[in-house]
Every structure is written in structure tokens, then in C-alpha cells.
Amino acid sequence: MKYLDEFRDCAKAEFLLKEIEGLTASLSIPDDRPLQFMEVCGGHTHSIFRYGVEGMLPHGIELVHGPGCPVCVLPMGRVDDCVAIAEQTGVIFATFGDAMRVPGSRKSLMQAKADGADVRMVYSPMDALKLARANPGREVVFFGLGFETTMPSTALTILDAETEGIENFSVFCNHITIVPTIKAILDSPDLRLDGFIGPGHVSMVIGTAPYAFIARHYRKPMVIAGFEPLDILQSIWMLLRQIKEGRIEIENQYARVVLNAGNAPALNAVSKVYELREFFEWRGLGSIEHSGVRLREAYARFDAERKFAIPNVRIADPNACQCGEVLKGVIKPHQCKVFGSACTPETPLGALMVSSEGACAAYYQYGRIKRHEAAE
Amino acid sequence: MCLGIPGRIIKIDDNAKKLATADVSGVRRQVNVACIVDADHPLEACVGDWVLIHVGFAMSRIDEAEAAETLRILTELGEAQQELDAMRRSAAK
Amino acid sequence: MNVAAPVRPRTLGRVHVPTVTLAHGGGGKAMKDLIDDVFVRAFDNPLLAPLDDQARFDLADLARRGDRLAFTTDSFVVDPLIFPGGDIGKLAVCGTVNDLAVGGAVPLYLSCAAIVEEGVKIDLLRQIAASMAAAAREAGVAIVAGDTKVVARGACDKLFLTTTGVGVIRESVKLGANRARPRDAVLVNGLLGDHGAAILCARGDMALDTPIESDCAPLHGLIAALLAAAPGVRFVRDPTRGGLATVLNEIAEASGIAIEIDERATPIREEVKAFCEILGLDPLYLANEGKIVAIAPAVEADAALAALTTHPLGARAAIIGRVQSGEPGRVTMRTALGGRRIVDMLVGEQLPRIC
Numbered sequence: 027m028k029y030l031d032e033f034r035d036c037a038k039a040e041f042l043l044k045e046i047e048g049l050t051a052s053l054s055i056p057d058d059r060p061l062q063f064m065e066v067c068g069g070h071t072h073s074i075f076r077y078g079v080e081g082m083l084p085h086g087i088e089l090v091h092g093p094g095c096p097v098c099v100l101p102m103g104r105v106d107d108c109v110a111i112a113e114q115t116g117v118i119f120a121t122f123g124d125a126m127r128v129p130g131s132r133k134s135l136m137q138a139k140a141d142g143a144d145v146r147m148v149y150s151p152m153d154a155l156k157l158a159r160a161n162p163g164r165e166v167v168f169f170g171l172g173f174e175t176t177m178p179s180t181a182l183t184i185l186d187a188e189t190e191g192i193e194n195f196s197v198f199c200n201h202i203t204i205v206p207t208i209k210a211i212l213d214s215p216d217l218r219l220d221g222f223i224g225p226g227h228v229s230m231v232i233g234t235a236p237y238a239f240i241a242r243h244y245r246k247p248m249v250i251a252g253f254e255p256l257d258i259l260q261s262i263w264m265l266l267r268q269i270k271e272g273r274i275e276i277e278n279q280y281a282r283v284v285l286n287a288g289n290a291p292a293l294n295a296v297s298k299v300y301e302l303r304e305f306f307e308w309r310g311l312g313s314i315e316h317s318g319v320r321l322r323e324a325y326a327r328f329d330a331e332r333k334f335a336i337p338n339v340r341i342a343d344p345n346a347c348q349c350g351e352v353l354k355g356v357i358k359p360h361q362c363k364v365f366g367s368a369c370t371p372e373t374p375l376g377a378l379m380v381s382s383e384g385a386c387a388a389y390y391q392y393g394r395i396k397r398h399e400a401a402e
Numbered sequence: 403m404c405l406g407i408p409g410r411i412i413k414i415d416d417n418a419k420k421l422a423t424a425d426v427s428g429v430r431r432q433v434n435v436a437c438i439v440d441a442d443h444p445l446e447a448c449v450g451d452w453v454l455i456h457v458g459f460a461m462s463r464i465d466e467a468e469a470a471e472t473l474r475i476l477t478e479l480g481e482a483q484q485e486l487d488a489m490r491r492s493a494a495k
Numbered sequence: 496m497n498v499a500a501p502v503r504p505r506t507l508g509r510v511h512v513p514t515v516t517l518a519h520g521g522g523g524k525a526m527k528d529l530i531d532d533v534f535v536r537a538f539d540n541p542l543l544a545p546l547d548d549q550a551r552f553d554l555a556d557l558a559r560r561g562d563r564l565a566f567t568t569d570s571f572v573v574d575p576l577i578f579p580g581g582d583i584g585k586l587a588v589c590g591t592v593n594d595l596a597v598g599g600a601v602p603l604y605l606s607c608a609a610i611v612e613e614g615v616k617i618d619l620l621r622q623i624a625a626s627m628a629a630a631a632r633e634a635g636v637a638i639v640a641g642d643t644k645v646v647a648r649g650a651c652d653k654l655f656l657t658t659t660g661v662g663v664i665r666e667s668v669k670l671g672a673n674r675a676r677p678r679d680a681v682l683v684n685g686l687l688g689d690h691g692a693a694i695l696c697a698r699g700d701m702a703l704d705t706p707i708e709s710d711c712a713p714l715h716g717l718i719a720a721l722l723a724a725a726p727g728v729r730f731v732r733d734p735t736r737g738g739l740a741t742v743l744n745e746i747a748e749a750s751g752i753a754i755e756i757d758e759r760a761t762p763i764r765e766e767v768k769a770f771c772e773i774l775g776l777d778p779l780y781l782a783n784e785g786k787i788v789a790i791a792p793a794v795e796a797d798a799a800l801a802a803l804t805t806h807p808l809g810a811r812a813a814i815i816g817r818v819q820s821g822e823p824g825r826v827t828m829r830t831a832l833g834g835r836r837i838v839d840m841l842v843g844e845q846l847p848r849i850c
Contacts, residue, residue: 027427027769029408029452029464032473036833041480068850069404078834095850122457123775123846149701149774149847150458152434156702172849175404179459182436186419227404230454230462253404255832256476282468283406283454289462291437371842391839405775405849427769430704455773457849458702 029282033254034077042259047084049266055086062088062218063265064355066208067225068095068384069253075388077255087262090217090355091385093207093311094225096172096200097124098353098377098384101309102341104200105130111167111198111334112143118161119145120154121169127380131341151183151197158187158195167330170197175227177201177319178292181299184321184328198330199320202306204228205236206317212244216356221265223258224250226280231296233288237276245274252280299325307340309377310350349376352385359389366390406456408464411435411448422448424455434459507531515615520645530643533617534607537624538631542604542639550604550639557603561663565600567591568659576623576653578697580690580708581784583656584626589713589784590735591660592634596715597731597787599670599722600662605631606640608657613648623654634713636660668722674729675750679818680796682789684717684803685710685811687739688767691781701774701847707766712785717808721787724802725795731787737841740779742788743826744840751823756816756838758831774847779828779838781845790818 055061065071071091074080080089093099105128112119112135119135126136126147139145144164148154154168170180180197187195204225211217224237229250240248247268251261261279268275278284299321306318321329343349346369348362359365359378369375371390378384409424411433420436422445435448438460453460508528510519518525535543542550557564571587588605595602607627611620631638689710696705718731734742739761747754763778771778785808791799796814803809816828826838 027408027765027772028410029469030772032469034831036831038473038476038480039832041476041483044483045479067404072850076836077830077832078836079832082832082834097850122849124848124850126846127843147700147847149431149703149849152432152458153700153702175406175456175461176849178437178461179434179457182434182459225404227406227454227456227461230406253406255834260472260476279472282465282472283462285462289437291440292461295436391837407769407772426773428706428766429769429773431702431773 030254033252033256035256038256039082039259042256042263043082045263046087046259046266049263049270050084050086053086053266053270057085060086060088061220061269062090063221063223063262064090064092064211064219065223065251065258066092066094066204067228068098069227070223070225070251070258071095071385071388073253073255073258075391079255079258083262090219091352091388092211092355093353094173094204095378095384096202097128097380098349099202099308099311100125100128100171100200100377101307102129102131102343103307103337103339105134106132106341107336107338108135108169108198109133109138109143110336111330112138112145114334116164117144118157118164118166119143119169120148120157120166121145122171123147125169125171127374128377129374129380151180155183155187155192155195158192162194164194165333166195167334168195168197170199170201173202173204173225173228174231174296177296177300178231178289181295184299184325185295187328188325193327196328196330196333197321199300200318201300202308202318203316204232206314207311208237208240210311210314211354212240212246214354214356217354219246219355220269221246222248223261223265224248224276226250226252226257226284229278229280229284229288231289231292234276234278234284234286241274241276247274247277249277249279250284252283309343310347310353344375347376349378352378359386362386404456406454406461408452409433409455411451411453411460413449414445417445420445422460424453424460426455431458437461438463507536510617513617515611515613515617515620515645517613517645517647520611520643526643530641533620533624534641534643537621537628538638539628540637540639542637550606552604557663560601560665562666563664565595565598565662565664566660567594568657569594570655570657572652572655573694574652575697576619578709579693581711582623582626583654584623585630585711586784587656587658588627588630588634588636589711591658592636592713592715593733595660595662596713596718597733598664599668599718599731600664601719602634602636602660602662602715604661605636605638606659607638608642610644610646610651610655612651612653613645615653620654630713634715667726670728670730672730672732672746672749675746675752675790675818676729676792677752677818677820678793679729680791680793680799680814681743681754681756681816681818682791682796682799682803682812682814683739683762684787684809685785686762686764686767687734687783687786688763688771688778688781690784691738692767692770694782696770703770703773705766705770707764707770710783710785712808714785714787714808717803717806718787720802720806721789721799725791725799727792727795728799729790729792731789733787734783736782738778738780738782739788740777740826740838741841743838744824746790747826748824750818753819753821753823753825753827754816755819755827755829757829760813760815762811762813775849776845776847780841
């Protein structure tokens with residue numbers, strides 16, 4: 027597969043690992059205080075685990091898995107809202123597969139489907155709109171989930187619905203923004219990160235400028251990375267070079283896809299359709315200012331929150347849940363009190379164990395290999 | 403968050419709605435190309451483009467030159483390491 | 496030799512309406528016509544022809560062929576009923592034939608129970624029965640007993656089939672999931688994930704267009720060839736629901752050993768890889784209906800591989816990994832990058848993702 031296979035080449039991985047080992051050794055990192063790089067984006071977490079990248083790195087580098095997983099940070103109350111909409115008569119609730127198993131306070135969307143709600147998995151919001159065209163007597167609600175990567179596709183779909191005059195389509199908007207997430211991490215007193223592996227596909231939309239404050243104000247380097255293993259390794263190499271050379275910059279490793287200015291048509295669609303919410307609730311991280319978007323007044327008729335009555339109740343996480351600490355990278359998944367015991371993929375307490383890119387699920391599925399074993 | 407896959411636009415399906423067919427190693431899907439079209443790069447010019455596809459939308463054109471450059475840097479890295487190893491081996495003798 | 500009582504030739508009944516109704520399940524003439532028209536006509540064999548309440552075989556004859564009877568059953572509820580590479584009928588025959596064959600049995604006789612939703616087109620049933628007949632012929636089995644029920648609209652999803660099969664195992668064959676030993680080779684007979692991908696595509700929810708076809712096929716011939724060339728083979732299983740990963744975990748658990756496979760040695764079609772990349776699925780968990788996983792002692796690994804590759808259903812066979820003496824029950828994969836990951840049991844169903 028073009029543009030994938032070349033970036034999975036093991037020979038080039040070896041070259042990068044050699045450089046990484048050399049640089050790490052030259053930095054004289056103390057044993058009890060390895061360098062900590064956070065990959066913000068859940069897609070990176072998935073890739074790291076899928077290829078066993080962490081086990082290939084020298085001991086002086088530790089990867090901290092960040093909260094860039096829009097499913098993981100979905101609060102239970104919002105899942106309840108989804109279920110409430112899905113259970114209304116005549117509704118077809120269309121969602122990405124990721125959201126199906128996230129536990130609500132009563133049930134997940136998967137359980138709601140088993141109980142008779144018409145919940146359908148779609149690959150694209152365009153397919154949800156197609157459902158609306160094909161079922162004029164039903165109300166189709168699309169669950170708009172994701173960071174800035176996915177905001178434009180939902181927005182463009184709403185604009186298409188507007189052009190076509192479709193009346194039976196709406197979006198339950200849960201799109202969130204990455205910058206407040208990163209800021210919350212940087213402001214967290216429990217963390218002392220040495221650098222960030224930046225979100226490649228969010229940056230594809232928003233460009234590189236929004237991250238300037240990380241280098242300028244918080245004095246941390248970031249390398250915006252692609253998702254293949256060579257991209258991730260090269261980004262780690264670039265971070266190490268910055269540290270070695272005393273630079274603190276926002277660099278772009280994913281230049282084949284990410285432009286500094288981002289994507290203009292995508293950004294235009296986004297600013298046309300959405301406005302920032304004052305506050306938005308994040309599972310494990312609490313309420314964050316200006317971190318979520320909602321549909322503008324002009325698109326009210328496509329806003330499921332205005333069309334349907336929803337409980338809109340803030341549900342606290344179960345007491346045993348340490349999702350917040352894992353999300354912020356304060357603890358690793360296996361350090362959570364309930365990891366692997368009360369909280370497993372079969373019986374998830376929190377979304378991190380459900381989402382395929384949640385740190386806990388990835389760790390459970392892929393990663394229960396100790397470093398020294400992997401090095402054999 | 404970010405499952406995006408590189409694919410090639412093989413034909414335009416609908417001019418008004420900006421829809422095209424993309425091919426990923428023999429798997430085909432209709433994708434929305436609104437994000438990769440502009441005054442300098444109209445719809446017809448998209449045929450043959452390699453794009454990054456996310457949830458059925460072509461979100462960016464993949465820059466062939468940049469991709470080649472990234473891989474070239476890595477190849478050179480390997481070559482430099484080999485030279486260094488060779489030098490060390492000959493110095494050790 | 497099994498000889499049925501001589502049967503007076505009779506004219507088979509015919510259905511003259513286009514769709515199945517509840518009358519066709521009522522036990523009267525309408526039902527006899529349906530059974531004759533759809534099933535008897537297609538399956539046509541002397542053991543079935545009497546349409547007695549049971550098929551009868553000579554025990555001594557079976558005992559001459561082996562020392563154990565293999566007996567299995569499986570239900571088939573696949574949606575859509577017809578998909579690229581096959582249909583529910585072919586699947587129902589091959590699935591049960593393969594469950595017998597992986598135990599080292601020669602499959603002999605099948606029964607077929609059908610639950611049909613009223614409103615299903617008779618032509619569709621005829622097509623599926625014809626498919627079953629063709630698959631049975633290819634597998635060398637006879638469908639000798641059956642049952643048909645018709646249920647009201649909504650009580651089942653178009654058609655459910657249950658096939659039960661018997662076969663005979665020769666004395667020399669000893670296979671078991673608990674027999675794997677360190678250094679044993681892990682083999683597969685070809686490209687993995689075709690069936691699972693074909694079905695998902697055929698459902699249409701993801702609006703993907705692919706040339707992927709189900710690999711549905713009867714495997715007794717392939718397995719016989721394998722066992723003849725490598726009689727020390729420890730175990731064979733077909734990786735159906737849950738895919739390769741599930742079978743490997745089952746073997747590792749049952750034998751109390753570890754298994755490591757090599758991503759680069761594991762054969763997967765380019766289109767299946769692409770399909771999985773787009774939807775965020777892992778091909779190791781996709782179903783296969785024409786594949787086996789075999790564990791062979793190290794000394795017989797090459798012979799086993801040769802037997803597979805020279806068979807029409809094994810052209811892309813490969814040794815994909817080894818049994819190890821590591822943590823019991825642990826399955827790992829050496830990734831294409833050179834790293835290592837755990838290949839765990841599937842929890843629930845694999846769902847497409849965007850993240």
C-alpha cells in the first residue's frame with residue numbers, strides 16, 4: 027500500500043533506533059528520571075502498541091499516553107444523552123463504531139441497540155445523510171464525535187443537507203478542540219513532560235501555528251507526527267535532537283500531509299457551521315473552557331440538542347475510576363487500581379478500556395510485554 | 403484521533419456535490435473532495451491525486467516530493483551510519 | 496456399503512407459487528411439495544429418497560473405515576444470504592464438513608435443518624439448495640436427512656440453516672488442541688481474512704467496493720494430504736469466527752505453551768489489508784471459511800508445508816510462527832517493524848473505528 031508500506035520499513039526503523047540510542051546515551055539521562063514524551067493523539071497510541079514501538083526504545087525514553095482520544099474523554103452523561111435520543115420513536119441514530127460500547131450510566135449504545143433502538147454504524151457522516159434521504163419518514167441523528175480532524179466532515183455534511191433542503195437530519199455535536207486539552211496537560215502540576223509527539227491529522231486541518239504557545243510560553247518542544255511507525259520514530263529522533271541542541275520549537279515531521287497553514291476549505295466550513303461553547307465537560311479532566319463546539323444559530327434545525335429533549339445530566343465517574351490520571355499521563359494504565367480486575371475490555375468501567383485507542387485498551391490488548399522481554 | 407488512509411482519486415462522480423471515487427489497493431469508496439479543491443486545483447485536476455482519506459473525506463493532498471524527502475533523509479541516515487561503522491572498523495585495525 | 500431399501504420411483508412435488516407461506520410449514524401437501532421441489536430434487540441420493548424419519552447406515556461398514564465416529568453440528572445465520580464467493584448453503588455444507596475434517600475425520604453424511612421466514616422467494620431457496628448440493632458433491636458427502644420449518648414474518652431473518660455431520664476417523668489419527676509442544680511449527684494454508692472482509696463488504700453499511708470473495712471451501716482433501724505427508728501433526732483447526740488470533744489463543748491455552756507468529760510471514764491479501772486499514776480492523780480477527788491452522792512438529796514442518804502448497808487450496812500456504820516455551824497461553828507477534836505485540840483473544844465483536 028503506497029504511502030503506508032514505505033513508512034513501515036524495518037531497515038529504516040533500525041537506522042532511526044540507532045540514532046535514538048546514540049542521542050539518548052549522549053544526553054546522560056539518570057536512570058530514575060527518563061525523558062518523558064507524550065503522544066497526545068490516540069491514533070499514535072494505537073500505532074505505538076500495534077508495532078511494539080515502545081519496547082524498541084532505549085530505557086532513557088518513556089512514552090506517556092495522552093488524552094487525545096475523543097471517545098475516552100466522552101463523559102457518561104453525554105452517552106446517556108445519545109441513548110435517550112436513540113430510544114425515541116422514529117429515530118435512526120447513526121454513529122461511528124468507536125462509540126458503540128462506551129458505558130453510559132444505564133447502558134451503552136450497543137445495549138440500546140440490543141434493546142430495540144435503531145442504532146446504525148456508519149463510516150462517514152455522508153452515509154448518515156444518505157440514510158436520511160432514504161428514510162424520509164424517520165429522523166436521522168448523526169453522533170458527531172472527534173477533534174478538529176473530524177469537524178470539517180460533519181460541517182460539510184450539514185452544509186450539504188442545507189443545500190438539499192433535507193429536513194430529517196441532525197447532528198448531536200460532541201466535537202472538541204485539541205489546544206485546551208494540551209493546555210490542561212501542561213497546566214497539570216503532576217506532570218513534567220519533556221516534549222510532545224503532536225497530532226498529525228488534527229494539524230492537517232488546523233496547521234502548525236496554534237501550537238506556538240507550547241514552545242514560546244511553556245518551553246516544551248513538539249514534533250507534529252504522522253501515524254506510521256517510521257513517522258513516530260523520526261519524531262522521537264527530532265525531539266531528542268531539539269533537546270540535544272538546546273532548541274525548543276514546533277517542528278513538522280508530517281510535511282507530506284500537514285501544511286503550516288492547515289486546510290483552508292476545511293477551516294472555512296468549520297467556522298461557518300460551529301461556534302465555541304463556553305465550557306465543555308471532559309471525562310476525567312473536568313470542565314474545560316472553550317474546548318467544545320456547537321452548531322451556530324443559523325444551523326439550529328440541524329442541531330439534535332435543540333431538536334430533542336435530552337437528560338443533559340452530569341454523571342460522575344465511578345469512584346474506582348482513575349481515568350483522569352491515566353488521561354493526563356500521571357499514571358500508566360496498569361497502575362490504575364482497577365486495571366485488569368474490575369475494569370477489563372469485557373467489563374469496562376471507563377471509556378479508556380473500551381476505545382480501541384484508549385491507553386488502557388491498547389495496553390491490555392497489545393502491551394502487556396515488559397520492556398526487557400521485548401528486547402530479546 | 404485520526405484514522406486516515408492514503409488513496410488515489412480515480413474518477414469524478416459528481417461535480418456539484420464534489421464527490422469522487424478513491425482507490426486504496428483495490429478497495430474503492432466514494433469520497434468528498436471539497437477540502438482539496440480550490441481555484442488553482444479544480445475538480446478535474448484531482449483525478450490521479452494521492453490524498454489522505456478520513457471518514458470518507460479527502461482531507462489533504464499527499465505531497466509526493468515531501469514523502470520522498472522524508473524517506474531520503476532516513477536512507478541517508480543509514481548510509482551515514484554504515485560509513486561511520488566502516489571507519490570505526492578500519493581505525494580499530 | 497450402505498444400501499437403502501429399494502424405493503418405488505415417484506414424481507417429485509412442485510411449488511407453483513413464488514414465495515414461501517406458512518402453509519409450506521404446515522405438514523401437509525404444501526410442505527411435501529416444498530421439500531421435494533427445493534431439497535429432494537437438489538440433494539437427490541438413495542439414503543434421502545425414502546424420506547423416512549431417519550437415515551440409516553450399516554455400522555460394520557463405518558467400523559471398517561476407522562475406529563471413531565466424529566459428530567458435529569453448526570448453525571448458519573449469515574447476512575447477506577448470498578455474498579461474493581458463496582452463499583449460506585455452501586457455507587452450511589463446508590462449515591460442517593470442515594469441522595469434521597479438522598478432527599482428521601472423513602466426512603460422510605450431513606443433515607440439513609432449515610428455518611425459513613414466510614415471504615422468502617422460492618427461487619432463492621432453490622438456488623441455495625443447488626449450492627448445497629454442489630458443495631456436498633465437491634466434499635464427497637451426502638445430505639441424508641433434513642427438516643423444514645416456516646415461521647411468521649419477523650420471527651427469523653430470512654433463512655437459518657443447521658447442518659449436522661458424521662464422519663469416521665482412522666485409528667492412526669491423533670489430533671488435539673493440547674498437543675502442541677515448544678519448537679512446533681504453526682502453518683496456514685493461504686491468505687487470511689477473505690471471508691470476514693467479503694461479508695462485511697457485502698452488508699453494504701460501509702459503502703466500500705472491493706473484489707474480495709469468501710474463501711469458503713471444503714478442506715477434507717487438503718487435510719488428508721497434510722496428514723499423509725506429516726502424520727505427526729498435533730492439531731488442525733479452521734479459524735472461523737474470531738479469526739486466526741482466536742485459534743492461536745485456544746491452542747496456547749489448551750497446550751499450556753506460548754506461540755509467536757511473524758507479521759511478515761502471515762499471508763494477507765493486499766485488498767484485505769487495505770480494507771482493514773480503512774476501517775481500523777485487525778485482519779487477524781477476521782473469519783475464514785477455507786483455511787486451516789495446523790501445528791506440526793519441527794521435523795515435519797517442511798513436509799507439511801510442501802503437502803499444503805501442492806494442493807489447490809494451499810497455494811499460498813506458509814509457516815507463520817513457532818510454538819515456544821514462554822508464558823503459557825500467551826500469543827505474540829513479531830511486527831513488521833521488528834517490535835513485539837500481544838495477540839489477545841477478541842473481546843466482543845470487532846467494530847470499525849475512526850480514531
